[in-house]
Amino acid sequence: MRDEQLFHQVLELAADQRAAFLHAACKGDLELRERVEVLLKAQSNPGSFLQSPAFGLCHSPTVDQPPIERPGTQIGRYKLLQQIGEGGMGTVFMAEQHEPVKRRVALKVIKLGMDTRQVIARFEAERQALTLMDHPNIAKVLDAGATDSGRPYFVMELVKGQPITQYCDEHRLTPRQRLELLIPVCQAIQHAHQKGIIHRDIKPTNILVAEYDEQPVPKVIDFGVAKATSQTLTEKTMFTGLGQIVGTLEYMSPEQAKVNQLDIDTRSDIYSLGVLLYELLTGSTPLTHMRMNKTAYAEILRMIKEEEPPRPSARLSDSGEALASISAQRKMEPAHLKKLVRGELDWIVMKTLEKDRNRRYETANSLAADLQRYLADEPVQACPPSAAYSLRKFVRRHRSALLVTAGLAVMAAVLTSGASLYLRTAREAEEGRRESEHAQNITEAHEKIPLIQAAMRQLQYEKAFDLLKEIEPLIPDHPSLPELGELCSQTCSLSSTPAHVDVWVRPYDQPNASWSHVVQTLDRPVAARIPRGEYLWRATRSGYHEVTGMRPPQMAHFALDREGDIPNDMVRVAKGRPNRPGMALSNVFQSVELPEFLVDRYEVSNFQYDQFVRAGGYDTPEYWLELPFVGRDGKSKSKKSVMPLLVDETGRPGPATWRAGSFQPGEEDHPVRGVSWYEAMAFARFAGKSLPTIYHWTQASQVELSVVLAGNEFITRSNFGREVKSVRALGDEGLHGTIGTIGNVKEWCFNDTTDGKRFILGGACGEPIYVPLTLDSNHPLQRDEFNGFRCVKFINNEKGPEAAWEQGKSIPWPIPPKREELMDAATFRLVIQDRFVYDRSTPLDVASEQIDEGEWIHVTAQINTAYRDAKGRWERMAVHLYLPKGIDSRQGYQAVLYSPGGDAQMLPRIRPISEEYGLDAIVRGGRAVVCPIYQGSYERRYKSHNVDAKTKEERRLCFGQDMMRAIDYLEQRGDISMDQLGYYGFSFGAEWAGSLAAVEPRLRAVVFEAGGLLNTPSLRKERQLLETRHYLPHIQVPVLMLNGEEDPIYPVKESQDPMFNLLGSPIKEHYVHPNGNHMLPPSVKFEKIQTWFDQHLGTPQKATSTR
Amino acid sequence: MPLVYDELRKLAAVKLAQEKPGQTLQATALVHEAYLRLVGSETQRTYRDRSHFFASAATAMRRILVDHARARKSDKRGGDRQRQPLEDVAAPLPDDELLALHEALDELAVEDPLKAQLVELRYFAGLTGNQVADVLGISTSTADRHWVFARAWLQTKVRGLT
Secondary structure, eight states, rough: OHHHHHHHHHHOOOHHHHHHHHHHHHTTTTHHHHHHHHHHHHOOOOOTTTOOOOOOSSHHHHHHOOOOOOOTTEEEEEEEEEEEOOSSSSSEEEEHHHHHSOEEEEEEEEEOOOOOHHHHHHHHHHHHHHOOOOTTTOEEEEEEOOOTTEEEEEEEEEEOOOOHHHHHHHHOHHHHHHHHHHHHHHHHHHHHHHHHOHHHHHHHHGGGEEETTTTTEEEETTTTTTHOOOOOOOGGGGGTHHHHHHGGGGGOTTTTTTTTTOOOOOHHHHHHHHHHHHHHHHHHHHSSSHHHHHHHHHHHHHHHOOOOOOOOOHHHHTTTTHHHHHHHHOOOOOOHHHHHHTHHHHHHHHHHHHHGGGGSSSSHHHHHHHHHHHHOOOOOOOOOHHHHHHHHHHHHHHHHHHHHHOOHHHHHHSSSSSHHHHHHHHHHHHHHHHHHHHHHHHHHHHHHHHHHHHHHHHHHHHHHHHHHHHHTSSSTOOOTHHHHHHHHEEEEEEEEESOOOOOEEEEEEESSSEEEEEEEEEEEEEEEEEEOEEEEEEEEEBBBBBBBEEEOOEEEEEEEEEEETTTEEEEEOBOOOOOOOTTTTTTHHHHOOOEEEESSSSSHHHHHHHHHHHGGGGGHHHTTTOOBBBOSSOOOHHHHGGGGGGGTTTTTTHHHHHHHTTTOTOOOBOOOOOOHHHHHHHHHHHTTOOOOHHHHHHHHHHHHHHHHHTTHHHHHSSSSSSSSSOSSOOOOOOTTOSSSSSBBEEEEEEEEEEEEEEEESOOOTTSSSTGGGGGOEEOTTOOOOTOOOOOEEEOOOOHHHHHHHTTTOOOOOSSSOOOOOOHHHHHHHHHGGGGGOOOOTTTOOOOOEEEEOOOOEEEOOOEEEEOOTTSSEEEEEEEEEEEEBBBOTTTEEEEEEOOOOOGGSSSSSOOTTTTTTTTHHHTTTTTTEEEEOOOGGGGOOOOOOOSOOHHHHHHHHHHHHHHHHEEEEHHHHHHHHEEEEEEEGGGGTTTTGGHHHHHHOOOOOOEEEEOOOOOOGGGGTTGGGGGGGHHHHGGSEEEEEEEEEEEESIIIIIHHHHHHHHHSSSSSSEEEEEOOSSSSOHHHHHHHHHHHHHHHHHOBBBBBOOO | OOHHHHHHHHHHHHHHHHTHHHHHHHHHHHHHHHHHHHOTTTTSOOOOSSSHHHEEEHHHHHHHHHHHHHHHOOSSGGGGGTTTOOOOHOOOOOHHHHHHHHHHHHHHHHHHHHHHHHIIIIIIIIOOHHHHHHHHHHHHHHHHHHHHHHHHHHHHHHOOOO
């Protein structure tokens, strides 16, 4: 549209230039000019035209305001803890009451604009009656009142459960189980009715099912609330509780649907129970959601009052395709379900749903009684029993007795003819029934095979396995069974010393699940099958310490010690060669052979360390004897000159984190931290234990194997958060049952590096999760706040750490740099750079959404990558873009492309940028930050990193192209200033990924933090494309390297300097932070980053006025 | 989807809380009617996504407003002054203008369906510029440009060349 283009062009001009421009642009086309002028005139004089929307459907400021009541708020005697639900009427919180008793309650704040005084008055009127209610299936309403903001609230007994329909479907309860669950509900309602309380709002969300002792127990909630909050239906109140009406119409009785109907009695509740029963059986309410959806409000009310609902069995017959899933949720075959519901259940339901309440069950108890009769195969009341009906019932009830009788043919002969006819009928019926039942079971078993396959597709191996066990005895010869069994389960070989140990498993990711018993071991290995998945194992035998931990199921062995034979809280570590697959020096580790030994289950706690301090540990010479004291200069020191350094904040002997000779209150179970290697050694001697060598530590923690056996869950459960946790609060149980080996605090090891430091392994809070995979070391006097330890105890006459150390004495760490010939520009281009080329004209097909996150705009764009997926379509990639606010964006934003550390390849999803190593500081500094989810990171992370070199090369190309495509996207946006594009990489992003700067000419300035050249032997034989060193000389843009002096992964001399020296950039700078670790303090790094980009890209312009 | 459902319910609640006393419920009933039609059940009616939901909501609102404007125009029995017109709830356009807008929007939809939808979302569903951009998958600045133009264009159609 030419008009539109001109229209916008003119609008961008100053008022006095417009006429001239338009005149020139229209080149005599007067019509065009007039059209545009009219549009401009309308634009300049909009009046009220479309000024405010007809309706605010979406967020209006009032809606956006958070509710005044939120966790932490004190309401009367109650303190809100967390929101646990939200319904049409109000928000439900878990709250804590202190007076007169301390307990947790549910507190519901009514949110509609109701008349608070009236609500409370109505509640008070019924309060007396409510307090009389006392029934195990009723959650009591305890209190009511008004919040400070004037809204009514109700306090109820806290029930943690699911709505009954949801519970039944999720647990696939059979119709019988459902009825059994509804009976106590009826009895609860009966109890309330006897106390004169009508519920008035019975619906699935008001009947919660919670499990107590693994038994489902239904609880009716909200008694008294409906009465207090909803008036009878009048013209006015028809709409006062919209949310409520939407949720409740389905369960509303005909008398409740009448306008101005005041006469509601207990039989309304019976009707609602009937609707619920209907839904439990058929999966839908008599008036379906679908139908109500299409129908006007008044019409719905008419239908409730007048329309006869279809019988439940008829509803099932009409439910078409849905019937299969409805039946499956009830563990039934469709035909069988229909047959089951037809007849008595139909009658019971229809009796509760009578429009005329005089024809319903008179009490909830009589409904319950009829359900019980049905379950016991007795004639139900709901229908006047015909003769045939009574007989059928009689036969079923006396099934076994009749069988015996029928077998006695002689006796049959003496019976009257009428009776013998009766008996024969009974016997035939019984045989026929058994045959058909068997056939039915076989059919059902066959029909479960697709369910098993479906469960496996959804990776629900437990469910698949359970189903399989169910059908195996019925159809043992079915050809699919062996394969299905193979796919959904794993065979274990279990053994133990001593024998006869009970073995249990629990899914590793479900710490609250109960243990399932697998088998009891014998004096030889026994085989057992468990569903596929990751498990924590447990072995128990009375009189023995129980053993927990992960095990490879193919050969799980459990060695149990008699109680008293080993110290509490130590676990036995199996003998073997410590394994660090794929890690630096793995060959050295593999050359060491360790016998069995014991290791502390937990890191040494403040409490334990306190005993050492109180026992005068710092003053007892024998604990400090012959420790090789060295200063930071590497020179030997006397004990006398070192001891004054080993003090707490107040100068008393103790860890650096303590005060006045003791730990902080409440932290007795926290790991002791802020201790030097010397203190750890002295404590170990005090405790009659030792520090582990790196071999013992590796053998005890088995980090890599733990990750293999427990999946990422092992890492997720370990503590890499901001603060240490109680050693007993962690759930990252390792192979041998150790806890907290990785994360929380890092743990001193016995042995030293070639440059005089001591190893300290496992990583700590606030560090990237890959740190445990490296060999970290500190100066032995280093007392960082996260330096802690755990001990080992040698058994079987092992001499001590020195013996193990001897075997691997020659450990060359840190590893010296490697020299290799580099490529000239032409070779580099041919061998490496050209391989990253792709067809840039391929459309990106951007689909983006953006959220205003306060300080910045967060755009998430899905774009095409440069390669195709398995189906031949362009693989898609998410690019996160954070646009700063308050920036003059007319010349375009400056942007920084971000490449995260190696943990991006382990974490399931990208973190908020404030947690991505504080990336938000860059945005606050006025630059956009771009985070492409490159292949192999976050949501696109690879399952395995253990791949051949060729695959690695392909992955590298994908990485490079993903970054380039992200830049294509920035170009296409049009609001990014492309000649001011920066790159910031951290760790992996500064080393391997940082080589992007050599092949992507659109980057204009680069910051590498915590990068360096890796020299580990395992990386020595890589292909050229994978070797960062080949890229570095071809980087030409300004580079700033930021590193820590004490970085354990990229040491200065061996790793940082070689990288810096190879950089081809004419402008380059290397800042080494004194005493810095792998990560620099955020304030330091962002100041450096900001300055670098300001210098080389220009300072971002602040907007002069907001738009 | 439950998210949108909740948003709507919150909004309905707020709207009701703000209701002036004594006002007839007719307009509110209409809004509810639309809500019920749209969100009557979160399980049965599935919107493909948020965008689809809002687009449907906007269309429903437009249709209801237009229907009522038409009904009022044809209902000349004089009772409509007592019956509160919709303006009290939302202050939209006079009936004639609303119907003209309706026609003009149809015309715009033929030429430029994106802009017509944008107007529907902003005006009939009350989405902000950012939200509209979000729903339509275009940038905010593009959405703003489209809005400025579409509004001017519609104004010339509805109010003539004053």
